[in-house]
Amino acid sequence: MSVSSPEANTGKRVRNFLIVLVAIALSVALVLGLRNQTSAVSLTHLDEESVPLEVALSNGKPSLIEFYANWCTSCQAMAPDMAQLKQEYGESVNFVMLNVDNSKWLPEILTYRVDGIPHFVFLNKAGEAIAQSIGEQPRMVMATNLDALVAESPLPYAQRSSGQVSKFTAPVTPADNADDPRLHSSQVVN
Template identity: 35%
Template sequence: MSEQPAPPLLGTTQRVLLLLMAVALATALLVLRGGVNSGSPMEQLARRSLEPDQALSNGRPTIIEFYADWCQACREMAPAMLALEQSSKNKLDIVLVNVDNPRWADLVDDYDVNGIPQLNFFAADGQPRGRSIGVRRPEELTILGDALITGQALPQLAGVGNISAVNESNTTRDVMAGPRSHG
């Protein structure tokens, strides 16, 4: 007695119908999640961010934000940072540097990051102008961005400090907790 091969589980029509349903479901999920550019504002900024060296040498003022994915304050400020980035296209660079990425350990040390979010402000020639630690409101970010774009002095806002030249040989550096030491 010879065995007959089992009939295929799905015929051609059923396979085509199943494929069409899978494509429709995938398309619906993509639309519901916000399209191809989905992701949190922080993820969008991080994806589009230039390398710090490139941003500091391209002739545009720059804001470098030191952040962490787990940082609630960073997430809170991200929509305003994204809005600033979008409204100042080709006039101002917004660069995100994740303090938890070992790739940026030297940069975190170079800029004495000891709390996040930390914003470092740079003139168009790449020279440091100031820094801010903590959450900034959208209107404050707009004012700071405008000052950088127009080459004006940074506004006098609580928590925003100007950068001044310090002779390292005449100072002692206090040991401070790193940006990853709080949660």
């Protein structure tokens, strides 16, 4: 059995103390680094800052409606770009956020046939839907569509579904199924 000298024990303690300090410093740096890398923009914040739908439909400006959910990874990934776009186009375009998990928006979910999110609906100044886009879209595509929306020109990237989509199913179906062409094969003919 070997016995350590007091100097050796002190050296081990100093070494262990330094290892603990370095570990703490690295942990703090990691936490701060991750905090800075995560999006400072949340979907909830975008929703809180968005124009209410009633206002958007009546204020004479074109609008972009985004159907989203907090659990949607594509929606989360687009949040920083959407915040930048709102900053750039907010004076000339209404940005409206509608959470598909809120049953209050069920009539709009059914009207615009939302079955994947993010789902974007572009409305002209009169509040009429002129185009839709489904899925995660590059910032440049959204900016180009917004430029066209403001200029009252055809949207170059409308009706696209090329991006990542989170599937969504409305919790109920329309009351009058006869008007829903997606359900025509389930109608009973006598």
